[in-house]
Amino acid sequence: MIDARALRKDFPVLDQRVNGRPLVYLDSAATAQKPRPVIDAVRRFFEEDNANVHRAIHALGERATAKYEEARRKVARFINAPSERTIIFTKNATESINLVAYSWARARLKPGDEILVSPIEHHSNLVPWQLAARATGATLRFFDVTEDGQLRLDNLDSLISERTRLVAVTHVSNVLGTIVPVASIVAAARRAGAVVLVDGAQSVPHMPVDVQALGCDFFAFSGHKMGAPTGIGVLYGREELLEAMDPFLGGGDMISSVRLSGSEWAELPYKFEAGTPPIAEAIGLGAAIDYLTAIGMDRVHAYERRLTAYARERLEQLPGITIYGPKERGGLLTFNVDEIHPHDLATVLDQHGIAIRAGHHCAQPVMEWLGVPATARASFWVYNTEDDVERLVEGLRAAKEFFGYVA
Amino acid sequence: MSLEHSHPIQLNELYRDVIMDHYRRPRNKGTLEDPSVSIALNNPVCGDEITLQLLVRDGRIERARFMGRGCSISQASASMMAQQIEGKTLAEAEDMIARFKRMMHGDEKAGEPLGDLMALHGVSKFPVRVKCALLSWEALERSLEQLR
Numbered sequence: 001m002i003d004a005r006a007l008r009k010d011f012p013v014l015d016q017r018v019n020g021r022p023l024v025y026l027d028s029a030a031t032a033q034k035p036r037p038v039i040d041a042v043r044r045f046f047e048e049d050n051a052n053v054h055r056a057i058h059a060l061g062e063r064a065t066a067k068y069e070e071a072r073r074k075v076a077r078f079i080n081a082p083s084e085r086t087i088i089f090t091k092n093a094t095e096s097i098n099l100v101a102y103s104w105a106r107a108r109l110k111p112g113d114e115i116l117v118s119p120i121e122h123h124s125n126l127v128p129w130q131l132a133a134r135a136t137g138a139t140l141r142f143f144d145v146t147e148d149g150q151l152r153l154d155n156l157d158s159l160i161s162e163r164t165r166l167v168a169v170t171h172v173s174n175v176l177g178t179i180v181p182v183a184s185i186v187a188a189a190r191r192a193g194a195v196v197l198v199d200g201a202q203s204v205p206h207m208p209v210d211v212q213a214l215g216c217d218f219f220a221f222s223g224h225k226m227g228a229p230t231g232i233g234v235l236y237g238r239e240e241l242l243e244a245m246d247p248f249l250g251g252g253d254m255i256s257s258v259r260l261s262g263s264e265w266a267e268l269p270y271k272f273e274a275g276t277p278p279i280a281e282a283i284g285l286g287a288a289i290d291y292l293t294a295i296g297m298d299r300v301h302a303y304e305r306r307l308t309a310y311a312r313e314r315l316e317q318l319p320g321i322t323i324y325g326p327k328e329r330g331g332l333l334t335f336n337v338d339e340i341h342p343h344d345l346a347t348v349l350d351q352h353g354i355a356i357r358a359g360h361h362c363a364q365p366v367m368e369w370l371g372v373p374a375t376a377r378a379s380f381w382v383y384n385t386e387d388d389v390e391r392l393v394e395g396l397r398a399a400k401e402f403f404g405y406v407a
Numbered sequence: 408m409s410l411e412h413s414h415p416i417q418l419n420e421l422y423r424d425v426i427m428d429h430y431r432r433p434r435n436k437g438t439l440e441d442p443s444v445s446i447a448l449n450n451p452v453c454g455d456e457i458t459l460q461l462l463v464r465d466g467r468i469e470r471a472r473f474m475g476r477g478c479s480i481s482q483a484s485a486s487m488m489a490q491q492i493e494g495k496t497l498a499e500a501e502d503m504i505a506r507f508k509r510m511m512h513g514d515e516k517a518g519e520p521l522g523d524l525m526a527l528h529g530v531s532k533f534p535v536r537v538k539c540a541l542l543s544w545e546a547l548e549r550s551l552e553q554l555r
Contacts, residue, residue: 019417343453343478344422347536351418360454367454373476374454402418403427 002295002303008383010035010291021353024391029174029202029332029379030357031224034288038227041287045280053279054253054270068279071286072269078289079200079219080210081236085268088235088242089277093201094124096220096235097168099272100197101128103245104218109165111137116159116167116194118143118151119369122174123362125199125220129168138165145369148326149176156188164194171203175366175377177308177329179203186215195241201225205292205381206331207301211236223281227288232281235272242268249274292382300382304331307380311389318396324370332379334361337396340403342376348399354391420529421536422479425487429523430479435489437472444550450542455481459489459546463554468492468500473546478539480530485543487524497551504548511537 008014011033016023025033045067051060053068069084076084090096105115115129119142133140141159144152151169160167167189172179182198189196197218203209205226211219218241223232237245247254247265251274256264265271292300308331315321320338337345342358349356357377360367367373378392439445442460449456455477462470471489475482488507492500503521510518513531518524530540 341478343455343480343536343539347421347533348418359452364454373456402422 001306002299002382004303004307004383004385007035007295008385010037011383012036012039014383018353018355019351021391024354024388026378026380026384026388026392027355027357028205028381028384029225029377031230032205032227032381033383034229034284035227035291037291038229038284038287042229042280042284045283050280052276064279067283067286068277071282071289074286074289075234078209078293079204079234079236080212082212083239086236086239086242088237088269088272089282090220090233090235090272091231091278092224092233093199093220093222094128094233096218096233097125097197097199098128099235099248100218100220100237101132103248103272104195104241105129105132105138105166106135107246109133109136109138112163113138113165114141114161114163115139116141116143116164116189118169118180119145119365120149120151120173120176120178121168121170121363121365122199122201123364124201125168125170125197126365129166143169149173149178149324150326151178151180151185153181153184153188156185160188160192160194162192164189164192167194167196168199169196170199170201171209172200172206172330173325173363173366174202174332175334175361175363175375176325177332177334178326179328179330182214182216190215202330202332206304208297217241223285223288226285227291228285229278229281231278232285234285239268242272247271247274251275253277295382303382304380307331307384307386307389308333310386311378311380311392314389314393315396318393318400320400321396324375331381332377334375334377336372336375337400340399342374344403345376345396345399348402349392349395352391352395352398354395356392417529417532421533423526423529425523425526426479426483429483429486433473433482433486435472435486435493436474438474439470439472442472444553446546446549446553448542448546448549450477450481450538453477453539455539455542457481457485457543457546459485459543459550461492461550461554463497466498467494467496469494473543475543477542478536480527480536480539481542484524484527484540485546487527488543488547491522491524492547497554500547501551504544504551507544508541511540 049063051064053065072084195217198216200221204221217238219236224230254274323335346358439460443463445460447458457475473485506517
């Protein structure tokens with residue numbers, strides 16, 4: 001089991017008071033805090049090595065390039081990608097998904113083709129497919145969802161047919177915490193000859209991920225939810241698919257030769273990395289991966305499961321609280337308190353030094369399905385403790401008392 | 408135990424009794440059969456929704472009704488606004504919008520003629536909540552633009 005109290009000391013931002021109380025940060029699903037080794041790696045890069053990559057014929061440029069490419073190898077190892085040629089650096093998971101929506105889907109889909117999407121997606125894994133469908137005449141279809149927020153798999157064969165070209169699904173829901181059994185979906189998609197894209201933004205920071213074991217064709221995630229800086233994301237793609245795709249963005253660094261009459265693309269992964277990439281951010285991602293690897297992703301997952309179960313148990317003891325989503329879940333709890341709008345709840349908790357998320361979590365269809373305009377969400381990572389959960393419970397009691405009193 | 412001791416003082420400035428009263432028992436909530444103008448707005452960031460309907464005769468707002476869902480601040484602001492703009496001329500309503508906006512940006516004095524709406528001045532100390540209070544006023548502003 002990990003020692004969250006000790007790990008907490010690695011995160012300088014957590015050592016502060018907010019509105020007079022020690023900060024309790026329960027919004028890591030939105031963005032995670034950064035451990036000291038990540039901050040140091042980024043600072044060291046700027047202080048010692050800063051230069052552009054893949055261009056400069058000088059010592060700094062060589063060091064910057066070496067570190068940038070080392071980060072790519074770390075990513076490949078971390079998610080067990082077969083080669084670093086299959087790891088494309090992007091800005092974030094959203095850009096990774098859009099890359100596939102443009103370079104793969106728009107170039108291949110035609111009227112009559114179907115894209116199968118789950119209704120529990122973040123907007124970032126829904127809107128790009130709506131746009132691609134509109135542009136190509138393809139049709140969006142949706143998984144069915146069980147009452148507790150899991151994808152129904154028993155009717156997969158009626159949803160996936162030879163018309164299905166692409167299945168886009170989240171690995172872990174950012175609202176319901178649902179852990180999607182990706183491997184079974186991949187198996188059904190394979191039988192129909194469809195490719196599968198997995199949004200791993202909420203899984204990679206929290207559990208071991210092996211893209212080869214999952215068997216998916218594309219896998220997208222963001223660095224900033226796993227302790228890395230913002231502005232760095234990853235797309236893993238199966239090499240033969242990436243090879244066959246046209247570039248997403250055009251510019252420098254992604255070409256092998258340019259003539260006025262036309263150009264040839266660079267080899268993978270550079271074909272998809274136009275312009276100066278987020279170099280320091282990628283190096284920061286490498287440092288975040290080192291940090292998580294030293295802890296062990298199995299242990300991160302086990303710890304979060306235990307902490308989330310504990311939080312669920314504690315919140316369920318409070319009257320008037322509704323918790324959404326399945327029992328077996330990722331490290332987050334989405335809930336509402338009777339008679340208190342989640343924004344009002346978040347404001348009261350913030351006044352007690354507790355940071356949660358309130359709103360629709362960029363998943364309006366999920367809110368519609370739940371039949372609520374918004375929810376509160378507490379999400380956990382390696383630095384959260386049972387004490388944080390107790391502070392949340394205390395804050396929820398205070399909110400209920402406050403709004404009860406005002407009435 | 409008094410609330411001032413058990414809760415941060417700012418909370419009581421934000422959630423005045425009159426605000427919670429309008430949130431729990433909204434005034435002027437509903438729809439009009441034959442509105443002169445109807446504007447639906449939502450806040451895409453948080454999902455708050457407001458539909459504002461006005462019946463205007465001879466340059467005067469005769470009736471104002473709203474429908475919506477959202478946090479206490481957005482709904483109370485809509486309720487108080489709808490109540491108070493009834494009977495006002497369009498020019499007076501425009502003046503109220505300007506005053507309310509100035510109050511939301513910290514100018515408490517500007518809000519003084521706004522009666523109960525003054526209770527919302529505490530929102531200006533919570534920048535992320537200002538947009539909640541302003542949603543219904545933006546609907547009013549757009550309504551007036553349509554009426555021009």
